[in-house]
Amino acid sequence: MPFGLTNAPASFQNLFNDIFHDILDINVVVHLDDIMVFFKSEEEHVTHVSTVLSRLRANNLFDMASKCLFHVSSVEYLSYVVSSEGLKMVQAKVQQILNWPPPRNFKALQSFIGFDNFYHRFIKNYSKKISSLTSFLMKYSRFPLNEEALRQFHQLKEPITIAPILSHFDPSLPTIVETDALDYALGAVLSQSFDSGKNPIEFDSHKLLPAVLNYEIHDKELLGIVWALKCWRAFLLSLPSSFEVLTNHSSLQYFMSSKIL
Template identity: 40%
Template sequence: MQFEKGRKRNEPSYLCTLRFEEIEQASGPIPGVIKKLLTEFEDVMPDELPRKLPPKRAVDHEIELVPGTKPPARAPYRMSQPELVELRKQLKEMLESGIIKPAKSPYGAPVLFQKKADGSLRMCCDYRALNKITVKNKYPIPLVADCFDRLSRAKYFTKIDLRSGYWQVRIKEGDEAKTTVVTRYGAFEFLVMPFGLTNAPATFSTMMNQVLHGFLDEFVVVYLDDIVVYSGTLAEHVEHLRQVLTRLREHELYAKVSKCSFAQETISFLGHIVERGRIRMDPKKVQAIEEWRPPSDVHELRSFLGLANYYRRFVKGYSEIARPMTDLLKKTETWNWTPQCQVAFDNLKRAMVTDPVLAYQISKPFTVETDASDFALGGVLMQDGHPVAFESRKLKDVERRYSVHEKELLAVVHCLRLWRHYLLGSPFVVKTDNIAVSHFMSQPKLTSRQARWQELLSEFHFVLEYRAGSSNHVADALSRRADLATLGSVAALSSSAVATSVRDRARELLSGDPAAQAWSTSSSGAKLGSFG
């Protein structure tokens, strides 16, 4: 009203709007004193990274190559016209920000695009050839027991996540040429650490340990890329957080506020929940077992007992607990799921997911076993055959249309992402019953989807091993839980998807058949038509 009066009288009038922005977090409300502190450090939590190179620090990313190896160079991948437009745009933005510069180098990694959930395109670098000849770094990881010991004595916790953390780390001077990517519009080398390089997590963790040196084991825990500030009282937490944010400011490091959680009394850390002096297992770690529904027939019962029997040596009195169910497997018995069977089923599930059964030792190597079915994927994390965590989830509609090869690869990617905090920093083995997946790292060319997966896999130091499906009991059972096989999942399998599945399975079997390989070699000069 006052604005209208001023306008009619030809008086100078101004209209402005004030926007009040609350810092929100999914985990819980932020105490007022913490909100006040965060306003003092708004420059440490910008909406986007400054358009300049990060400073050179004591820790930059070094790429040490295996002696005697030659620089790997690949030809650019072909792109569609919309992708070329996006490529030109992203290259221009990175050049202006100083992230990349034109290169003249014997190295060359191709790039391709992965469509994100919002429809935008994300550029991925295929560094598999470079990673293959890079010396894998080992770096010290804090003892988990020590981390929990310190956290259990605290009441307030803050988790800090850096914004595009890798892009805040410089490539060591002299190693920039090794990161060269080749495109339709020329070759470019990175001046900051790009996604897809092996040893990147090691560099990031080492840098954060160096930056926060002096705070470690006092009120800060750095475990890989998890940064946790912990305190006994809120007043202490304000002071501790102030010191950490000041240190980030001094080193020109920037946090992403939407990914941080501040001054919480409960925190999820390394597969456990820490709360008011108590540490308990994160329910997600055993959700795949706890949500297993009672069997409705002998086939489903065999599937469950196949998994349970694999771990019988870890369950005291296994035979006696399982007897009501194993009796149902006798040919002389008709199917009758009694209350005694239900009690046995519940007791066996409970025994399999107790802390003593799922305990692990940081010094022992891990093994990951995965499997995928038409409707779900599953996996188990183990040490010397001892279970540490289970996973099972239903495939999304779009994932059900993946080829057999990509479903199996998705199972590997999903499980490694889920158990990342266990697996980073040490070599381990991934066992899969799909031959094609076991050769993924040497596959000549990637699809855009596979390129995104390769970026995640490049963080780990692992070997893919083929394991026959008949010996992959646990992951197989988890990927075939009856409650995940809904009518809708079957209906979603179109005839083309089924045909693709059959073709993929045929190719997989033929690739392992010496006679078929010999025939393929002898007839390589013939002109053949497609039978698919």
């Protein structure tokens, strides 16, 4: 397919979706020309890698051997390191964030936040940690960054270096949604109980709109639960049984039975 056509990526993706339609997202993940085949046993892996290669050949598509990896326990895929343990950040990307100089203008700040946002799912309360920086993206903001924004810029690098491995979601395991409402942001974590303990699946956060900032804390906490359930709706609907919601506002357990005055 020639380069430069507007619909080339979508057409190319549709082609691969058709070729692997029956095993897509079951044993094979495809993003444009990046194909990942995964299985629990080596025997299955050999069989299905052969299936993938055979289907490519049948459609006159060929892999370059120098760009292929076989029989590996972890692989870098779409800027994540994927293994049987879960997802973690690519070390080269982490180092790039750590070496990033303080932004001196709008474009530099926009580049840093855009790059950092990609890994927001690894950082608890990310919106809170970046709130002073995002305020400089507003119209008429003046540079250089003030003291609070510079402090957040340097402090944001710490959770990047200690970010946890995000476990793969398993519908058969007990699932917990934890939420928290801060003064100007919502935070949540989706986790599951493994044999080794409770592991995070994903973190998320959301900066509150000006109209919501004046809500009572009870309403903010309830909004945090509703927002988190919407975020992870696809995961939660796949569960065969109920899940647990944890909040630090104990009065919310009565919201279904409280009387309207």
